[in-house]
Amino acid sequence: MPLKIxxxxxxxxxxxxxxxxxxxxxxxxxxxxGITVDHKEGFTLHNGERITIVDLPGTYSMTAYSAEELVxxxxxxxxxxxxxxxIVDSSNLERNLYLTCQFxxxxxxxVIALNMIDVAKDRGIEIKxxxxxQLLDVPIIPIIARSGFGKEDLLETAVRTASKNKRWSSRDxxxxxxxxxxxxxLVSEISEANFMTDVYPSRYTAIKYLExxxxxxxxxxxxxxxxxxxxxxxxxxxxxxxxxxxDVYPEAIIADQRYGYIKSIIRQGIEIRTFDxxxxxxxxxIDKVLTNRLIGPAVMxxxxxxxxxxxxxxxxxxxxxxxxxxxxxxxxxxxxxxxGLIKSxxxxxxxxxxxxxxxxxxxxxxxxxxxxxxxxxxxxxxxxFMMDRVFRFFGLHGSSVMPFIVSGGIAGGCAxxxxxxxxxxxxxxxxxxxxxxxxxxxxxxxxxxLALLIGxxxxxxxxxxxxxxxLLAWVVALLAAKFLRVTILRGAPTxxxxxxxxxxxxxxxxxxxxxWERTYQYIKKAGxxxxxxxxxxxALMTFPGLDDQRIASFEQQRQETLxxxxxxxVADLQIGRENFSEETKALAGKIRNINNEETETALRNSxxxxxxxxxxxxxxxxxxxxxxxxxxxGGFAAKEVIVSTLGTAYSMGEVDAEESTSLGxxxxxxxxxxxxxxxxxxxxxxxxxPCFITVVCIARESSWKWAFFSMGFNTVFAFFxxxxxxxxxxxxxxx
Amino acid sequence: xxxKRGRKFGCCFADRVKNCFGKxxxxxxxxxxxxxxxxxxxxxxxxxGDRKICARMASMGLYPGVVADIIRAxxxxxxxxxxxxxxxxxxxxSISENILVTSL
Numbered sequence: 001m002p003l004k005i006x007x008x009x010x011x012x013x014x015x016x017x018x019x020x021x022x023x024x025x026x027x028x029x030x031x032x033x034g035i036t037v038d039h040k041e042g043f044t045l046h047n048g049e050r051i052t053i054v055d056l057p058g059t060y061s062m063t064a065y066s067a068e069e070l071v072x073x074x075x076x077x078x079x080x081x082x083x084x085x086x087i088v089d090s091s092n093l094e095r096n097l098y099l100t101c102q103f104x105x106x107x108x109x110x111v112i113a114l115n116m117i118d119v120a121k122d123r124g125i126e127i128k129x130x131x132x133x134q135l136l137d138v139p140i141i142p143i144i145a146r147s148g149f150g151k152e153d154l155l156e157t158a159v160r161t162a163s164k165n166k167r168w169s170s171r172d173x174x175x176x177x178x179x180x181x182x183x184x185x186l187v188s189e190i191s192e193a194n195f196m197t198d199v200y201p202s203r204y205t206a207i208k209y210l211e212x213x214x215x216x217x218x219x220x221x222x223x224x225x226x227x228x229x230x231x232x233x234x235x236x237x238x239x240x241x242x243x244x245x246x247d248v249y250p251e252a253i254i255a256d257q258r259y260g261y262i263k264s265i266i267r268q269g270i271e272i273r274t275f276d277x278x279x280x281x282x283x284x285x286i287d288k289v290l291t292n293r294l295i296g297p298a299v300m301x302x303x304x305x306x307x308x309x310x311x312x313x314x315x316x317x318x319x320x321x322x323x324x325x326x327x328x329x330x331x332x333x334x335x336x337x338x339x340g341l342i343k344s345x346x347x348x349x350x351x352x353x354x355x356x357x358x359x360x361x362x363x364x365x366x367x368x369x370x371x372x373x374x375x376x377x378x379x380x381x382x383x384x385f386m387m388d389r390v391f392r393f394f395g396l397h398g399s400s401v402m403p404f405i406v407s408g409g410i411a412g413g414c415a416x417x418x419x420x421x422x423x424x425x426x427x428x429x430x431x432x433x434x435x436x437x438x439x440x441x442x443x444x445x446x447x448x449x450l451a452l453l454i455g456x457x458x459x460x461x462x463x464x465x466x467x468x469x470x471l472l473a474w475v476v477a478l479l480a481a482k483f484l485r486v487t488i489l490r491g492a493p494t495x496x497x498x499x500x501x502x503x504x505x506x507x508x509x510x511x512x513x514x515x516w517e518r519t520y521q522y523i524k525k526a527g528x529x530x531x532x533x534x535x536x537x538x539a540l541m542t543f544p545g546l547d548d549q550r551i552a553s554f555e556q557q558r559q560e561t562l563x564x565x566x567x568x569x570v571a572d573l574q575i576g577r578e579n580f581s582e583e584t585k586a587l588a589g590k591i592r593n594i595n596n597e598e599t600e601t602a603l604r605n606s607x608x609x610x611x612x613x614x615x616x617x618x619x620x621x622x623x624x625x626x627x628x629x630x631x632x633x634g635g636f637a638a639k640e641v642i643v644s645t646l647g648t649a650y651s652m653g654e655v656d657a658e659e660s661t662s663l664g665x666x667x668x669x670x671x672x673x674x675x676x677x678x679x680x681x682x683x684x685x686x687x688x689x690p691c692f693i694t695v696v697c698i699a700r701e702s703s704w705k706w707a708f709f710s711m712g713f714n715t716v717f718a719f720f721x722x723x724x725x726x727x728x729x730x731x732x733x734x735x
Numbered sequence: 736x737x738x739k740r741g742r743k744f745g746c747c748f749a750d751r752v753k754n755c756f757g758k759x760x761x762x763x764x765x766x767x768x769x770x771x772x773x774x775x776x777x778x779x780x781x782x783x784g785d786r787k788i789c790a791r792m793a794s795m796g797l798y799p800g801v802v803a804d805i806i807r808a809x810x811x812x813x814x815x816x817x818x819x820x821x822x823x824x825x826x827x828x829s830i831s832e833n834i835l836v837t838s839l
Contacts, residue, residue, distance in 0.1 A: 061794035065787060092821040095796055212786065248799055249786060255793035256800055259820065284806050284823065287816060291807055291825075385825045389814060392827070495788055496827035499795060500816065 002043075002050045003162050004079070008072060008103070009087035010096050011058030012501040014115045014145040018087060019055035020513070021148045022155065039075050046155050054081060060499075062102040063208065063251075064215040066426060076108060077199050082162035083109045085154065087145070090120035090127055091502075093271060097262045098255075100136070107170035107201050111158045112140040113150075124274030132270050146507055170201040175257040179210060179250060182238040186210075186231055193227045196220065209235050211251040283502040287382070296386050303379070304405075307370040311363060318362035326355035341542070349538030352644040354531050358523065360444050365519045367413065367444075371406065372514035376506030380405075381498065388496045394478040395485025398496050399425050400434040408441035409474065415439045415694040416525075417518060419701055427494040433481045435698060436710050439690035440477035442470055444522075445639035449685050452643055456664030457678040473686055480717070529693055533637040537645060540608040541630065546601060554598040561590050608633065622684060622722035623677040623730075632684065638691045676729030680722040688718035770815055770834040773808050777836035784833040792830070796820035802839060 007015045023042030040055045056075060057068035064070045076084065086103055088096040103110050120127065133140045139157045143150030174180055186206035190197065196205055196219065208216040209231050220228035235250075242250050290296055330351045337343040374380045380402060388398025400422070407418025418438040425431035442450065450469055458465045485491070546554075562570050569583040579585060603609045604626070612629035619629050631645040647663050667673045689711040690698070699707035770777070779801050782789050792798065796819045806823065808815040808831065815831040817824050826834070 060791075063790065063794065065791040065794060095820045095822045098794070098796070098820075211790065214787075247781065249789065251790040252782070252793050252798040255796075255798045259796070259801075284804075284818060287806050287823070291816060385814065385816070388827055398827075493829075495785075495830045496814075496825070497788065497792060497795070497830060498825050500823040500825050502823070 002052050003083075003159060004052045004054065004081040005158050005162065006039075006054045006056055006076065006079075006081040006084045007087060008056045008076075008084055008099070009058060009115075010060060010089065010099055011068075011499060013058065013087040013089045013096060015055055015058060015087050017510075018085075018113065018115070018143070018145040018151070019053060021145055021151050022053050039071060044155070046159055049159075051155075051159070054079075060099065062099070062106060063211050063213045070215060076106065080168075081108075082165075083111060083158050085111050085113050085158055087113045087115050090114045090117045090142070091123050091125060093125075093127065094259070094262055094266060097265075098258055100138075101173060101258045101261060104171040105173065105201075105204050105207055107168040107204070109161055109164070109166055109168070110138050111154070111161050112136070112138055113145075113154050114140055114142045115145050117142045118144050126272040126274070128270050128272070131268070132265070135265050135268065135270070146510070168201065170203050172203065173258065173261050175207075175210075175254050178238065178241065179253055179257075182210065182234060182250075183207065185234055189227065189230055189234070193224060195227045195231075196223055206231075207254065210238065211254060212239075212249070283378075286503055287500065290379070291382055291385060296382075300383055300386060303374070307367070307374070310370055311367040315363040315366045319359060322359045322362065326351055326359060329355070344542065345535060345538055348541075348644075349535045350531065352534070352647075354526050354534060358526050360447075361519065361523060364414070364444055364522050365515060368518040369511060369515045372511045373506055376504065376510055376514070378501040378503045381500050385496075385498065385500065391478075392493055392496075394482040395430070395489075395493065396434055396478070396481050397425055397427065397430045397494055398498070400430065400481075403434055403438045404441060404474075404477065407438040408443035408446070413441060414443050414445075414522065415441065415690055416697050417521070419694060419697045422701065427491070429485070429489045429491040430494055432702060432706065433484045433489050435701060436484060436706070436713070437477040437481045439694055439710065439714065440473055440480060440687055442473045442686065443639065445691065446686060448643045449639070450682065452646075452664055453667075453678045453682050456668045457673075457675045469682060469686065472683075476687060476721075525693060530638050530640060533634075533641060533692070534644075537608070537634050537637070537641060541603055541606050541645070543606060546598070546605060550601065551598075554594060554601075557594050558591060561587070561594065603627075603630075621726070622719060623672075623680045623726040624684075624722075625672045628672075628681060632688070635685065636689055636692065638693070639685070642685060676726055676734050679729065680726040683725050684718045684722040686718070687714055687721060689715045770805070770808055770817075770831045770836050773836065773838070774805050776802065776804050776839045778802050778839050779834060779836055781835040782833060783835070784830065788830065792824075792826075795824055796822060797824060797834070803836070 007019055009015050019040070019042060022044050024044075039057065042053045042055070044051050044053055054075065056072040059066070059069045059072045061069060062073050062076075064073065075081075084103060086100050088100065100110070100112065114127065114129065117127070127142075129140050129142060139161060141150055141154040141157050143154055145151075175183065183203065183206050186209060187202045189195070190202040190205050195202075196216075200208075200216075205216060205220075209220070212235075217228070217232070220231065239250055242248055242253060246253070290299055330347050333343065333346050333351065337346070371380075374383070383405075384398040384401045386398075387401040391398060391400050403418045403421040405413070406421050407413050407415045415438055418441065419435055422431050422435045422438070425434060450466060454462050454465045454469070565583060565587045569581065569587050572580045572584040573587055573591070577584060604613065608630045609626065611633060612626035615629045616624075616626045619625075619632075624632065628646070631642045634641040634645040643663070646667075667678075689695070695707045695711055698710050779797065779799055781799055782792060782797065789798075797803065797817065801819055804818040806816040806818055808817075814828060815826050815834075817826070
């Protein structure tokens with residue numbers, strides 16, 4: 001059996017950074033509390049021996065106050081790792097040792113990794129490590145997780161500690177006369193009845209009873225109701241006593257005593273401070289400005305706008321280059337392969353579908369890079385703090401900001417990581433409301449549709465309309481959240497308590513890992529699911545095709561047209577000299593019209609065309625014809641598909657998602673389209689069912705019930721909104 | 736103190752702006768009062784409200800008797816940022832109005 005080492009510590013102490021250093025993994029790290037909610041496993045080799053490293057969520061205590069604390073404690077008591085590395089932030093020793101105290105109470109084999117000793121040094125803090133080691137009776141290794149300094153030493157010490165195979169034995173910390181007496185009484189009852197002693201040390205169980213730990217109380221009731229009742233009665237008497245005499249619950253006294261114990265150790269010359277202890281650090285001074293009620297929001301909007309600008313301006317050239325590349329690739333296939341189904345599938349199905357998405361990779365990459373800077377620097381935690389007030393009005397939580405931004409609240413984005421980011425929310429109802437409304441944001445896949453329709457129908461002020469539609473997405477998402485929170489997700493708001501991590505300079509390595517991890521997910525999606533969907537949609541729009549009689553009829557039309565022109569013009573056309581003379585141009589135009597008509601007839605006769613046609617009577621209320629319906633159905637699979645499907649559906653041949661100008665012109669000149677239809681279509685596309693991947697993700701994060709609800713609720717809402725826009729717009733003749 | 740508070744609630748725009756920049760402090764607060772609206776160093780006297788939340792805050796270092804430095808606590812905005820045991824904790828209005836403090 002390989003050795004098992006668990007990494008535990010406070011949020012932002014550097015557990016995941018150390019985990020990545022030890023295992024070479026690329027787990028996401030962020031200067032934002034709650035990045036790691038579940039435990040993650042990795043492996044490392046030490047002296048040829050395979051060691052399992054487990055990264056636990058960041059916790060402040062070992063009491064079940066939050067999901068992370070439950071995950072961490074359950075892992076420790078159920079899996080019983082060989083040793084626990086407690087990552088302690090050296091620049092904040094007092095706070096971090098609070099959790100260490102609770103490891104002592106649990107009696108786990110422990111090694112302390114004194115992380116960020118460089119930060120402590122910068123702050124004028126010197127820690128007497130040897131003395132601290134003696135006082136705590138635990139090996140302590142100074143490390144810098146970001147650079148990897150001390151990691152070998154740490155691993156060596158952890159392996160040595162683990163190999164001692166010591167039994168778990170808890171250490172006693174005094175909690176004052178009243179509580180100590182109660183603890184003695186509780187421990188005697190617990191030991192006598194062997195009450196949960198196979199899982200927890202007796203004294204630990206007693207402390208958790210005093211701390212009113214709901215999980216332990218429930219387990220106790222299930223284990224032995226009689227003993228549990230006895231213990232609860234003893235605790236109840238003590239609680240009444242502390243309430244009457246000190247006006248506090250026992251857990252506050254326990255916290256005070258633990259901090260007292262820590263102080264008593266630190267004051268024995270453990271910490272030598274060069275600077276005044278009362279001074280506010282740069283981080284606090286920055287916070288005084290950046291979280292200011294007036295300056296804070298202004299700076300926040302400026303930073304977010306800069307991120308938007310940075311993303312779009314820097315990605316413009318690489319996006320254009322990729323577009324040209326896929327255009328060139330399509331051209332090569334067009335000229336190389338013989339006409340037929342394979343060629344059609346490669347160009348329309350693969351290059352148009354997958355290429356349309358891969359063309360956005362630079363934009364997505366720059367956006368993720370920008371978000372990584374905000375996250376790693378600690379600023380996003382401040383954004384959550386400032387936005388809490390606004391979000392609270394709509395029944396959401398300050399921590400909902402991050403999922404909204406990731407889903408496309410700023411620029412592009414993707415609902416899939418947005419849905420996953422809702423894990424940081426503690427309240428299930430607030431989390432569900434966030435999870436169901438983040439798909440309303442304008443993700444990267446919706447951007448080409450916005451660009452196409454705004455460019456075609458509102459060309460005079462594109463930026464303004466783009467801004468208005470982004471604003472609309474926010475307004476609708478927040479109102480939808482409010483609606484959910486006052487109906488099916490009704491419940492009291494959760495108080496906002498969050499530790500603000502200190503501002504830090506992000507490391508280039510960290511930023512690159514962040515950016516690559518997220519971008520890779522996007523590329524992987526394009527190469528797997530989107531590829532499959534594109535081929536499927538191509539097949540639905542291609543089969544069953546036209547019957548022989550109709551094909552012959554179009555062929556006859558072509559032959560008749562060719563025979564009505566001079567042999568020279570026909571010869572020019574056949575060798576590709578379409579612009580050689582006026583006559584050749586006219587012939588080419590007529591042949592193109594016949595080809596387009598054939599494509600359109602074939603499309604209408606295809607499976608997708610028939611479905612689109614059948615829905616026309618209903619979707620006509622919102623102004624959508626059968627061709628738009630096909631594109632919208634395609635969008636259920638992935639929103640990226642809408643533009644390329646519209647292109648095919650409007651008989652433009654292979655229209656690339658980015659080359660929307662010609663398609664835009666075509667839509668503009670089509671009798672079924674006008675400004676009102678464009679707005680109606682945009683409203684529907686922005687708010688209808690999330691794409692297939694997001695739905696799967698919602699199901700994974702909640703349940704299929706909520707995933708189907710998301711599809712149904714969003715589509716019904718989007719349809720009524722689109723109908724309202726179309727009917728009102730047409731009534732006032734705004735088209 | 737009452738005169739000062741009265742003037743603040745009289746609330747001309749300049750006062751509100753001043754309050755936004757944390758110019759208000761509770762240097763004279765000897766009787767425990769709500770945390771919001773204070774700056775400077777205070778001692779937490781009592782934390783009211785939901786027991787689980789109180790316990791969570793205690794585990795984060797915020798419990799009766801502890802000394803805290805207030806980085807930001809606005810009267811109107813009522814969100815607060817406190818520095819306690821070396822960590823920086825942000826709390827919303829529902830919590831800040833339940834934390835009673837005296838000035839140090």
